[in-house]
Amino acid sequence: MDIPRVFICYYPGETPDAGQSLLRQLFNDLRAAGTEVITDAGRNTDEDFYQYITRSLPTCQWIMFAQTAETLQHPRTRAIFTAAQRLTEQQQSEILRIIPTPTETVQAPQEWSELNTINIALDYPKALEKLLFILSLGDTGSLHTIEAPEQTRLPKRISHFSTPSPTYDRPLAPPPRMAVLRDMPYTIGRKNLMIGSIALASLIVLASVIVVLINVFRPQPAPPPPNLVAGNAYFTSSELFNSDGTKGANDGLNVTLNNIAPPPANKSYYVWLLADSQASEANTVLMGKLPDISDHSATLSYVSPTHNNLLALGSRILITAENSSIPPSTPTTDKSMWRYYAEIPQGNSGSSAMNMGGDNGDSMNMAAGTQLDHLRHLLYQDPTLQNKDLNVDLKGGIAFWFQQDIQEVMLLSRDARNKNNPATTKYDVTKILDYIDGYKYVAQDVPRGTKLLVDQKTSRIGLLTLDPEHENPTGFDKLMGHHLTGLIEAPQITPDQKQQINQINVNLNRIVDMLTLIRSDATKLATNPNDKTTLDDLYTQGCNAYYGAYDPGSGNRMGGAIWLYDHIQHLSSFTVKKYG
Known part of the structure; x- marks a missing residue:
């Protein structure tokens, strides 16, 4: 049996209390029962935290929320809960609420009240046994002594697949016709019996004909299609x-x-x-x-x-x-x-014919690429990124390099803000511009004579397209857009996938806007590295481009390069059906 992996969202208060002790005991008992329990573990920076939950939450079958005042008030709880809801919708994880006090001393938000809930303070042994039962870790030999979990508390599995209809009791069959004849009194004469038999047979034949005619001319409901x-x-x-x-x-x-x-x-x-x-x-x-x-x-x-x-x-x-x-x-x-x-829908692959150059007559022919082609160019390998004639030799997909370069921009913006040193700032913003502009166009944004700080192979393609008419190859923003358009036009793309691609395009445009602001800030700082306000904005926009823009209303980050890559990867999914 696979080891259950559980993420518990819990932030303890400074003053120890009975609830903290109970939760610590729960952690220890779950681990002793064979569960892998992970938490935020007090990661210091927002960058570390967002990277951690992005990688860790999808690996957990269960995500639990401890209903304590400190946990509810902590700003990271909202981000974890939003991510957990998304994973639940994707059928990757399920959510539980844990109450460590006899009564709900802390008012939970409405969305928490609808969760499957276990109060571990009322009867801890029984609550632990119920929890282990839900996690499929209970001792099956003793389950008959446990009160069955309430149906409303059992995990709610979301399923898009239909289930067989419930069985039903058939009505009693009528007695056989020969049994009716055998039960007739022997006082009836043979002649009368023969006449009666003939009449009965005629009636049966007539009834059968009527039934057949009714069935022929009566509209028949179509049988339900099999769920393949x-x-x-x-x-x-x-x-x-x-x-x-x-x-x-x-x-x-x-x-x-x-x-x-x-x-x-x-x-x-x-x-x-x-x-x-x-x-x-x-x-x-x-x-x-x-x-x-x-x-x-x-x-x-x-x-x-x-x-x-x-x-x-x-x-x-x-x-x-x-x-x-x-x-x-x-x-x-x-x-x-x-x-x-x-x-994944495929056909005669047009990969070799797909030219992903600039818009100067070399752009790709959308009809040449299948859905599989476009996904591979985004997520695995793209001919444009390995075009020796254009002096480009990057393995990996377009979406991979787009995310990686934006991550570098974010880390450089953080380094520049944290060190707040003019020399360091000039160095960091120059590298940022190398990534955004590409080595061919960066000279217009930095002081004359500034050296290229990023490897030329890496900076051969910029994050932004600065000269759409002549730039060849175009920046990653245009390359991404080309393939997303190709996916929408692919013959077997589903309406649901089209909707996802439209959302991806919206967020791609937002990231492009953020990169444009970063470029503007970096250009200013290249000549005036002491501008603290611009330095702060550079860092904010860098985080927004990578992690997503912060929404003060929900306390979450929306969009960003991480979100973009995850959703593009989600397009490369399969619908498994019965063979043949």
């Missing part, structure tokens, strides 16, 4: 990046199935990542055997041991039923054992 959707799968990133972005991105795959039948006797389901439909099967990856199926549901999480980009290796998923005791090395050739299948 079995679940979904999506890529994840460990973010254990190497220097060129070829590892650590899209190196994991989560498979969630909610509508599957049990495998045949002595067989188990095996999940495979297959190469493209027109490629060889050399890249087939066995991601593992599905665990025991419960209530038609099962999940599987796979991470590449070498952290290779799985989107580069394959674009299809196959689930086969095979020998339980001997793990197969390749999928069975017996297609009757191919049970579930999914693929």
Whole structure:
């Protein structure tokens, strides 16, 4: 059984009390029962905190909120709760509320009151047992002595898949016709019996004809279509990046199935990542055997041991039923054992023909690229980033480098503000402009004779496009926009995906606006590094571009490069259906 991973949002007060002691005991008891418990752990800076929850929360099956005054008042709680709600909507995590006092001494917000809740102060042993039951860690041998959890407190699983109709009691069948005849009195004469039999047979034939005619001419309701959707799968990133972005991105795959039948006797389901439909099967990856199926549901999480980009290796998923005791090395050739299948829409790949240059006649032909092409160019590898004729040699996808360069800009803006030293400020803002302008255009924003501080290969493509008519290749903003437009125009894109792409485009435009402000601030500081107000604004805009703009109303950060990459990655998802 997989070890449950739980994030507990809890910020203790300065004065110890009974609630703190109870929560500490809960932490220890959960860990002793085999649960991996993680918390914010008092990370000092906002940057560290946002990076931490971005990476850690999606790995947790449960996110718990301790209802204490300090936790409710802490500014980070709102950010964690918003992230938890998003993960719940994506069916990645579930939320629980923990009350450590006999009564609700602290008024919780309305959205907390609707959560599944456990009060650990009223009867701690029973509350712990109930909690372990929910986490599937309870001792099944003693569960019969436990009061069953209230239905309203059980975790609410969100499912987009229909379930079979409940069974019903059929009405009693009428007695057989021969039984009626056998029960007739023997006093009836043979002649009368024969006449009666003929009449009865005639009536039966006539009734049968009438029934047939009624059924022929009466409109028949269409039978309900079978539910072929079995679940979904999506890529994840460990973010254990190497220097060129070829590892650590899209190196994991989560498979969630909610509508599957049990495998045949002595067989188990095996999940495979297959190469493209027109490629060889050399890249087939066995991601593992599905665990025991419960209530038609099962999940599987796979991470590449070498952290290779799985989107580069394959674009299809196959689930086969095979020998339980001997793990197969390749999928069975017996297609009757191919049970579930999914693929990212693809066709004759136009990757080699897709030119992602500037808008000077070299821009890509949108019709040439499939949905899979555009996703790979954004998330794995793009020809423009490896165009030797343009002196560009960057591995990794466009979205990866866009996020990485914005992260560098944010870190440089923080360094400049924290050190508040004119020499350091000039150095940092020059590097910021190298990233934003690109080495070919940065000279217009820095004092004459300023050296390029960023490697020319890295700065060959700027974050912003400064000369749309002549710049070749264009900046990352235009490259991103080209592929997002290509995705919207892809033949098999769904309405839901179109809506997601439109949201991504809106946030991309916001990031471009923030980068424009950063460029303006950096240009001023390159000649006047002592401008404290501009230095503060540079840092604010840097954080906004990377983490998202801070919303004082909700206390959250909205959009930003992290959000952008996550949502682009979410587009490379699979709908798993019954094979054939």
